Amino acid sequence: MARTHTYLINGSFDHTISPFDRGFAYGDGVFRTLVMRHGLPENWPLHYQKLVADCATINIVCPSVELLMSDLQQLFLLDETAVAKIIITRGEGNRGYTPPAITAPMRVVTKSAMPQYPKERFSEGVNLHICETRLAVQPLLAGVKHLNRLENVLARMEWNEQTIADGILLDTGNNVIECTAANIFVRFDDMLITPSLTECGVAGITRQRIIDLAHTIPLKIVIETFNLKKLFSADEVIICNSLYGAYQVKTIQGKAIKTGALAANIRKALKA
Amino acid sequence: MARTHTYLINGSFDHTISPFDRGFAYGDGVFRTLVMRHGLPENWPLHYQKLVADCATINIVCPSVELLMSDLQQLFLLDETAVAKIIITRGEGNRGYTPPAITAPMRVVTKSAMPQYPKERFSEGVNLHICETRLAVQPLLAGVKHLNRLENVLARMEWNEQTIADGILLDTGNNVIECTAANIFVRFDDMLITPSLTECGVAGITRQRIIDLAHTIPLKIVIETFNLKKLFSADEVIICNSLYGAYQVKTIQGKAIKTGALAANIRKALKA
Numbered sequence: 001m002a003r004t005h006t007y008l009i010n011g012s013f014d015h016t017i018s019p020f021d022r023g024f025a026y027g028d029g030v031f032r033t034l035v036m037r038h039g040l041p042e043n044w045p046l047h048y049q050k051l052v053a054d055c056a057t058i059n060i061v062c063p064s065v066e067l068l069m070s071d072l073q074q075l076f077l078l079d080e081t082a083v084a085k086i087i088i089t090r091g092e093g094n095r096g097y098t099p100p101a102i103t104a105p106m107r108v109v110t111k112s113a114m115p116q117y118p119k120e121r122f123s124e125g126v127n128l129h130i131c132e133t134r135l136a137v138q139p140l141l142a143g144v145k146h147l148n149r150l151e152n153v154l155a156r157m158e159w160n161e162q163t164i165a166d167g168i169l170l171d172t173g174n175n176v177i178e179c180t181a182a183n184i185f186v187r188f189d190d191m192l193i194t195p196s197l198t199e200c201g202v203a204g205i206t207r208q209r210i211i212d213l214a215h216t217i218p219l220k221i222v223i224e225t226f227n228l229k230k231l232f233s234a235d236e237v238i239i240c241n242s243l244y245g246a247y248q249v250k251t252i253q254g255k256a257i258k259t260g261a262l263a264a265n266i267r268k269a270l271k272a
Numbered sequence: 273m274a275r276t277h278t279y280l281i282n283g284s285f286d287h288t289i290s291p292f293d294r295g296f297a298y299g300d301g302v303f304r305t306l307v308m309r310h311g312l313p314e315n316w317p318l319h320y321q322k323l324v325a326d327c328a329t330i331n332i333v334c335p336s337v338e339l340l341m342s343d344l345q346q347l348f349l350l351d352e353t354a355v356a357k358i359i360i361t362r363g364e365g366n367r368g369y370t371p372p373a374i375t376a377p378m379r380v381v382t383k384s385a386m387p388q389y390p391k392e393r394f395s396e397g398v399n400l401h402i403c404e405t406r407l408a409v410q411p412l413l414a415g416v417k418h419l420n421r422l423e424n425v426l427a428r429m430e431w432n433e434q435t436i437a438d439g440i441l442l443d444t445g446n447n448v449i450e451c452t453a454a455n456i457f458v459r460f461d462d463m464l465i466t467p468s469l470t471e472c473g474v475a476g477i478t479r480q481r482i483i484d485l486a487h488t489i490p491l492k493i494v495i496e497t498f499n500l501k502k503l504f505s506a507d508e509v510i511i512c513n514s515l516y517g518a519y520q521v522k523t524i525q526g527k528a529i530k531t532g533a534l535a536a537n538i539r540k541a542l543k544a
Contacts, residue, residue, distance in 0.1 A: 006292075007291045007292075009291070016288035016289065017288065017289040017290075017291060017293075017296060018289075019279045019281070019289060019359065019380045019382050020278075020279075020382065021289075021296075022425070023296060024289060024293075024295060024296045024359075024419075025303075025359070025419070025421075026299070026419065026420075026421035026422065026424070026425050027298070027299030027419055027420050027421060027422055028421070028422060028425050031297075033367070058422065058425070058426065059429065083367060085367060087291065087296075087297070090425075094384065095305070095355060095357060095382070095384040096387075096428075096453065097421070097424045097425050097427075097428035097452055097453060098428050099425070099428075099429060108291045110291050110292065110367070112366065112367040115368075133412060134410075134412075136408035136409055136410035136472075137408055137409065137444055138406075138408035138423070138444075140405060140406075140423075140426060141422060141423075141426075146422055147296075147297070147298065147299055147422075148298075148299050148420035148421070148422045149297075149298035149299060149300070149369070149420070150298065150299055150300060150330065150413060150418055150419075150420045151410070151412075151413075152298070152369045153294070153298050153300050153330070153362075153369050153371070154330065154412060154413075155369075156368075156369035156370050156371075157331065157370075157371060172409055172410075180369055181368065181369060200408075
């Protein structure tokens with residue numbers, strides 16, 4: 001029965017989203033995207049921990065791990081590999097920004113096909129665009145995967161070429177921050193640098209996993225702001241997310257950059 | 273029959289919002305809030321023009337005026353005064369930020385009760401909070417009433433007092449921009465100043481109407497950036513939106529400011 005359903009709202013196949021839901025009205029919520037395999041969510045402790053933290057940042061009480069696990073098990077089959085998206089909103093409210101005194105958060109779980117990534121992205125690396133769209137600086141929401149994603153939408157509309165895997169997002173101060181659907185790391189000798197996300201950007205859990213496992217490669221982790229000039233001078237560049245793991249970057253805006261085995265090593269470490 | 277319904281989706285009382293709608297997933301859409309009286313939307317030409325312009329900014333084709341008028345007439349009765357909210361989203365898409373090649377925008381019209389504003393807000397003026405939440409600078413989306421409103425939500429959560437009508441929002445550079453649900457004007461002698469909204473903020477249609485009618489008061493309009501110090505030294509301060517028109521501001525963060533007949537004069541001019 002679950003096979004025919006692509007989503008579940010508050011644990012039910014029959015519920016619908018109200019136009020008065022604050023997630024719809026204001027983007028007043030957060031989300032996670034993760035791989036479901038053999039009926040289990042990959043890297044679940046990190047995903048759930050991040051979901052709780054992101055909810056807390058905007059003062060939403062995150063549904064319990066039991067409820068979300070039950071949702072995932074209702075929607076996904078043991079024999080399928082697919083993408084789960086979990087969306088938590090503040091729930092319904094009256095018109096206007098004031099949240100209701102008592103809120104009932106809404107949880108939505110959707111199922112999508114696992115993307116069929118071209119094999120050469122893993123074997124040869126990927127090309128990146130540099131987005132004209134800049135990320136605004138908003139420390140209150142920096143790092144949070146919330147539902148206000150118009151900047152990503154505008155940025156993603158900048159290119160149509162299938163040969164471009166993602167686009168690099170700079171902030172309004174022209175610092176390199178991330179890609180539209182990935183985090184970014186650059187290597188200089190034995191240092192692995194990833195941008196600080198205290199002003200803007202989304203701190204993905206694969207970024208966190210790479211930070212945590214870098215010493216096993218072995219590389220030293222540095223979290224700091226850098227610009228495009230530094231990016232182009234890196235020994236290697238990789239991008240990462242929860243679906244494909246890590247990609248080696250071979251060109252940025254058509255310009256070749258140095259490549260090596262970093263993405264392959266990181267993918268191996270992520271799977272270990 | 274319409275009396276029992278509070279919303280209409282794509283012209284139907286039976287349609288629902290999909291979790292794959294990009295308005296829900298990303299806040300990928302825009303909206304308007306307006307007063308319906310005797311079955312007619314107040315200041316409709318300006319609202320529709322702004323809706324079309326805001327849609328265009330994020331590359332959504334706005335539904336026709338005929339469709340929206342038909343929706344409003346289905347949902348609102350001739351004998352009721354109520355608040356209409358029109359939401360236009362990019363419509364459904366696959367998972368991921370890439371918009372579908374062919375999009376079918378979704379239109380949602382909701383009905384809410386007209387707020388019962390305390391009479392003394394009109395007779396005596398209102399108190400404003402100064403929000404700690406800052407507006408991020410994003411010229412690509414500045415002025416647009418889009419569905420990415422988490423900043424407004426966070427700002428509105430800063431106070432609970434019924435005696436505070438709204439909160440002043442500054443940008444990350446500490447310029448005065450607007451209130452959470454209103455635009456702001458300050459008077460110095462015969463000059464009426466309202467903040468430039470080219471970096472952030474929402475350019476409401478009541479703000480536009482006041483800009484257009486200021487010469488009848490008579491006042492000279494100046495659109496420029498100013499800070500809190502200048503705000504506190506103003507001869508008068510008013511805030512405005514499509515529902516209540518204009519309020520005289522009597523205190524900001526508990527500090528009395530100069531008052532006069534500006535809001536009353538503007539309300540009169542808005543009704544003329």
